[in-house]
Amino acid sequence: MIKKKNLVFLGPPGAGKGTISEALLAKEDITHISTGDIFRAEIKAQSELGKMAKDYIDKGQLVPDEVVAGMVGSRLAQDDCDKGFILDGFPRTLPQAEMLSAELEKCGRSLDGVIYFAAADEVLLERLTARVLCKKCGKVYNKIFMPPKNAEVCDDCNGEIYQRSDDSLDTAKDRLKVYHEQTSPLIEYYKKQDLLFDINSVQDKADVLADLLKVIA
Numbered sequence: 001m002i003k004k005k006n007l008v009f010l011g012p013p014g015a016g017k018g019t020i021s022e023a024l025l026a027k028e029d030i031t032h033i034s035t036g037d038i039f040r041a042e043i044k045a046q047s048e049l050g051k052m053a054k055d056y057i058d059k060g061q062l063v064p065d066e067v068v069a070g071m072v073g074s075r076l077a078q079d080d081c082d083k084g085f086i087l088d089g090f091p092r093t094l095p096q097a098e099m100l101s102a103e104l105e106k107c108g109r110s111l112d113g114v115i116y117f118a119a120a121d122e123v124l125l126e127r128l129t130a131r132v133l134c135k136k137c138g139k140v141y142n143k144i145f146m147p148p149k150n151a152e153v154c155d156d157c158n159g160e161i162y163q164r165s166d167d168s169l170d171t172a173k174d175r176l177k178v179y180h181e182q183t184s185p186l187i188e189y190y191k192k193q194d195l196l197f198d199i200n201s202v203q204d205k206a207d208v209l210a211d212l213l214k215v216i217a
C-alpha cells in the first residue's frame, strides 16, 4: 500500500504522466484526474466547455487558469477523491497552483507529494510525434516504443487508433515552449514547499514505475 496518496504528476508533455498513472492505477485504488482527458471528453461531447477548450488546445496553448481550476475544484470535492488522487497535468501555471491550494483547503484535503517526471526535449518530441491513442477508451500507445498489437485497433477494446492533432511536430514544439515558460517554474515552487520528488522518465516504463513506488511507498 502506498503512503502518499494525494499526488500531483508534474512534467512536460510526453514525459509519461498518463502512462505511469495507468500503471499505478493497476496497483492502487486511487482516483485519476487528467485535465487533458476531461477536455478531450468534453470536445467529443461537443459541450460549451469543449468548444471553448478546443481553440486553445489546437493551438498548443493553455486553457485559461480559472476555467481549469474551477473544473478541478469541483472534481476534487467528490467522494472518490477520499481514497487518494493523481492530478495529471494540473496545475500547469503558478496561478493554477495557488488556485489548487485554495480548492484543496475548501474540501479539506492536502497534497502528499508532487512527482516531477523529467525528460529532455529531444526525447519528448520523439515520443509525442509517435503517440497514438484509442478513440473509444483513451488508452495511450506509441508507434515506436509501445505499439498496439494491431496498428489500427486498441488491444483492450478494439477501438480505433488515432493520433491527436496537437501531437504534430509544430504543435508539440509550441507546447514544449509553453511548458518551459509557464509550467517549469512549478518545480521550484513545490521544491520550496518540500513536496517535490524527482523521477527520471527516460527509462523503461517498469523502471519509472518502480522509482515512483519507492518514492510514494
Ligand code: ADP
Pocket (backbone or CB within 6 Å): 011, 012, 013, 014, 015, 016, 017, 018, 019, 020, 127, 128, 130, 131, 132, 140, 141, 142, 143, 145, 146, 201, 202, 203, 204, 205, 208
Ligand atoms: P504525458 O501524459 O506525460 O503527456 P504519455 O503518458 O502520454 O505522456 O506518454 C507520451 C508518449 O510516450 C506515449 O506515446 C507513450 O506511449 C510513450 N511513453 C510513455 N512512457 C514511456 C517510456 N518509459 N518509454 C518509452 N515511451 C514511453
Ligand code: ADP
Pocket (backbone or CB within 6 Å): 012, 013, 014, 035, 036, 037, 039, 056, 057, 058, 060, 061, 062, 063, 064, 065, 068, 088, 089, 090, 091, 092, 096, 166, 175
Ligand atoms: P500532454 O500530457 O501531452 O501535455 P494533456 O492531455 O495533458 O497533454 O493536455 C492537452 C491540452 O489540454 C494542453 O495542451 C492544454 O491546451 C490543455 N490543458 C490540459 N491541462 C491543462 C491545464 N492544467 N491548464 C491549461 N490547459 C490545460
Ligand code: ZN
Pocket (backbone or CB within 6 Å): 134, 135, 136, 137, 138, 139, 154, 155, 156, 157, 158, 159
Ligand atoms: Zn481502447
